Amino acid sequence: MQKVNEKTYAELAKEWDEIADKRYQQMANGIDNSYDKIITPFILDSTNKTDLTSLIDAGCGNGILLSKIESHAKASVGIDISKKNISIARNLCKTSKFDCCSIEEFSKKNKKLKATTIICCMVLMDTPSLTDTVSALSRLLKKNGNLIWVITHPFFWPRYWGYENEDWFKYSDSIPIEAFFKISNEETTFKTTHTHHPLWKYINTFHNNGLSIETISELMPIKNDNFNLENQPNYPRFLAGICRKLF
Numbered sequence: 381m382q383k384v385n386e387k388t389y390a391e392l393a394k395e396w397d398e399i400a401d402k403r404y405q406q407m408a409n410g411i412d413n414s415y416d417k418i419i420t421p422f423i424l425d426s427t428n429k430t431d432l433t434s435l436i437d438a439g440c441g442n443g444i445l446l447s448k449i450e451s452h453a454k455a456s457v458g459i460d461i462s463k464k465n466i467s468i469a470r471n472l473c474k475t476s477k478f479d480c481c482s483i484e485e486f487s488k489k490n491k492k493l494k495a496t497t498i499i500c501c502m503v504l505m506d507t508p509s510l511t512d513t514v515s516a517l518s519r520l521l522k523k524n525g526n527l528i529w530v531i532t533h534p535f536f537w538p539r540y541w542g543y544e545n546e547d548w549f550k551y552s553d554s555i556p557i558e559a560f561f562k563i564s565n566e567e568t569t570f571k572t573t574h575t576h577h578p579l580w581k582y583i584n585t586f587h588n589n590g591l592s593i594e595t596i597s598e599l600m601p602i603k604n605d606n607f608n609l610e611n612q613p614n615y616p617r618f619l620a621g622i623c624r625k626l627f
């Protein structure tokens with residue numbers, strides 16, 4: 381695990397291309413408990429409450445999530461910089477359209493498209509420029525449209541992935557970090573890069589782009605039925621919310 385310089389889209393796309401098959405296997409075979417039990421229920425519950433006339437899954441990855449929602453949408457599109465992910469998603473989804481490009485590029489190419497709902501699940505900490513990505517997401521939303529987002533919890537993730545006490549880590553800085561991708565049940569040999577941002581940075585970036593935070597949730601593992609305080613998993617933790625575009 382190490383602090384790195386900001387990476388280009390080409391470099392990041394290569395990382396997500398390389399891990400795409402592994403990630404699909406983890407998600408399709410139900411190995412990623414957190415994704416199935418914490419993240420997916422949040423997104424499905426949120427999309428139940430929003431207008432799905434025009435849906436964008438921004439940073440859709442392999443499309444597993446979109447495939448569960450697309451039948452409720454009148455029109456849906458998935459965007460991702462990873463070619464490999466887009467090709468998996470194209471095979472999986474039945475009615476959605478896809479574009480292999482960055483969210484920023486998509487918003488420039490589709491100035492007239494105004495989505496009623498955008499899902500941005502586990503992407504905002506993986507994009508090189510939080511400001512550019514959030515500003516593009518805001519441009520793609522209709523007035524009063526909703527942005528449903530999930531990120532790794534910026535306060536707890538450094539502890540969970542074990543870099544909280546590294547001398548290069550400072551909570552208040554934005555820091556690109558390269559590490560072997562891991563989920564609770566499996567460590568992999570694939571490196572991916574995420575950028576740590578302090579919490580205030582996310583909140584200010586939403587605010588500066590006309591996105592009002594309507595709901596916010598701190599998602600964490602659900603307690604087992606056989607309640608035993610010592611064995612309860614405290615990690616991973618995620619931060620999730622729904623924003624509304626104000627103007």
Ligand SMILES: C[S@@+](CC[C@H](N)C(=O)[O-])C[C@H]1O[C@@H](n2cnc3c(N)ncnc32)[C@H](O)[C@@H]1O
Binds near residue numbers: 439483503506508
């Ligand atoms: C952790 S994966 C999450 C994928 C999917 N949303 C999910 O929930 O399974 C992050 C994805 O975001 C994509 N990504 C990161 N920054 C992006 C950007 N600015 N525009 C489009 N895709 C981006 C990556 O290629 C990768 O597939």
